[in-house]
Amino acid sequence: MLDKIISVAKKFITISSIKENPRKSPDVLIIAKKELSGFTIEDFEKEGVPSLLIYKGKARPKRFKFILNAHLDVVPGKKEQFKPVVKDGKLYGRGAYDMKAAAAVEILVFKELAKKLNYPIALQLVTDEEIGGFNGTKYQLDKGVRSEFAIAGESTDLGIKNQAKGVVWAKIKTKGKTAHGAYPWMGKNAIWKMINALNHLHKSFPEAKKEIWKTTLNLSKIETSNSTFNKVPDDCTVGIDVRYIPDDAKTIVSKIKKALPKEAEVELLLKEPAQFTDKNNIYIKLLQKATKKVTNKLAPIIVKHGASDIRHFNRVGCDGIEFGPIGFGLHTDNEWVDIKSLEQYYLILKSFLSTI
Numbered sequence: 001m002l003d004k005i006i007s008v009a010k011k012f013i014t015i016s017s018i019k020e021n022p023r024k025s026p027d028v029l030i031i032a033k034k035e036l037s038g039f040t041i042e043d044f045e046k047e048g049v050p051s052l053l054i055y056k057g058k059a060r061p062k063r064f065k066f067i068l069n070a071h072l073d074v075v076p077g078k079k080e081q082f083k084p085v086v087k088d089g090k091l092y093g094r095g096a097y098d099m100k101a102a103a104a105v106e107i108l109v110f111k112e113l114a115k116k117l118n119y120p121i122a123l124q125l126v127t128d129e130e131i132g133g134f135n136g137t138k139y140q141l142d143k144g145v146r147s148e149f150a151i152a153g154e155s156t157d158l159g160i161k162n163q164a165k166g167v168v169w170a171k172i173k174t175k176g177k178t179a180h181g182a183y184p185w186m187g188k189n190a191i192w193k194m195i196n197a198l199n200h201l202h203k204s205f206p207e208a209k210k211e212i213w214k215t216t217l218n219l220s221k222i223e224t225s226n227s228t229f230n231k232v233p234d235d236c237t238v239g240i241d242v243r244y245i246p247d248d249a250k251t252i253v254s255k256i257k258k259a260l261p262k263e264a265e266v267e268l269l270l271k272e273p274a275q276f277t278d279k280n281n282i283y284i285k286l287l288q289k290a291t292k293k294v295t296n297k298l299a300p301i302i303v304k305h306g307a308s309d310i311r312h313f314n315r316v317g318c319d320g321i322e323f324g325p326i327g328f329g330l331h332t333d334n335e336w337v338d339i340k341s342l343e344q345y346y347l348i349l350k351s352f353l354s355t356i
């Protein structure tokens, strides 16, 4: 089985399915389809982004018990990263760790078990996770696809990631009154107003100096329409990138607004939900057991700062986690996945799905 996993993973890695190459997305899905004959394959497409939902039987059930979710898009890489290499027990290549090898495992586990299991299970293959998953996973959920529990094979080193921070992007704006730079008392300087506003903000959102499981705020950019020195600027805009923990989900926007003085206006650009599934969830417990059976170690429950497509499941009330093989170099020039852990990943998923 391991040879088969490596062979499918290699085929995926060879295709540069990056967002700059939208024509490659169908190609990578064709490879998956070839492995999945005999199943119902639903094709989805939104804004040119294709994705698949695969299951047994003719009709899609209202709710699957499990969805195995995998993204087959990758971030850009060096040319040689699209030529997979096996060396010293590792498979190197763009997407080896995030997450084409895990996708190969999910496909092969699904293929082996889906027809034998006495509950409905689906395989969901998408091609836009790296750019937000809005036209892949989220679109399928918008179209009514549901599951009791979802597993995304992201790079977690065989840990179970049950929560991730949500994202708020906003602009903070201050307005002033323009004047000649030699007569500043004639105007109102929007940048000084902004400095005052940011000092207030800093008190409520102190700068994180080390890794911390708390809501953090990054000042991302500062702009004014003023382009010269001898003028008092009458506008200033600052962009903020807030990463909030699930506990702050309900209060985060009002917390930002409350932290600022009245003269600063907030324009909300994006609010993406945090990811959260209770660590006492029955399927998390069973997955931990299955991991112990295969590796002799209890899978740790982990948190990460960046979110995945699982947040789209959480948004519609479905539980889910990220769980994938061991590797290194996510989004870097030196990305690899540990081959032994791919076999373990396969055995864990198989054991988990078979004991339900």
Ligand SMILES: [Zn+2]
Pocket (backbone or CB within 6 Å): 071, 098, 099, 129, 154, 155
């Ligand atoms: Zn990923």
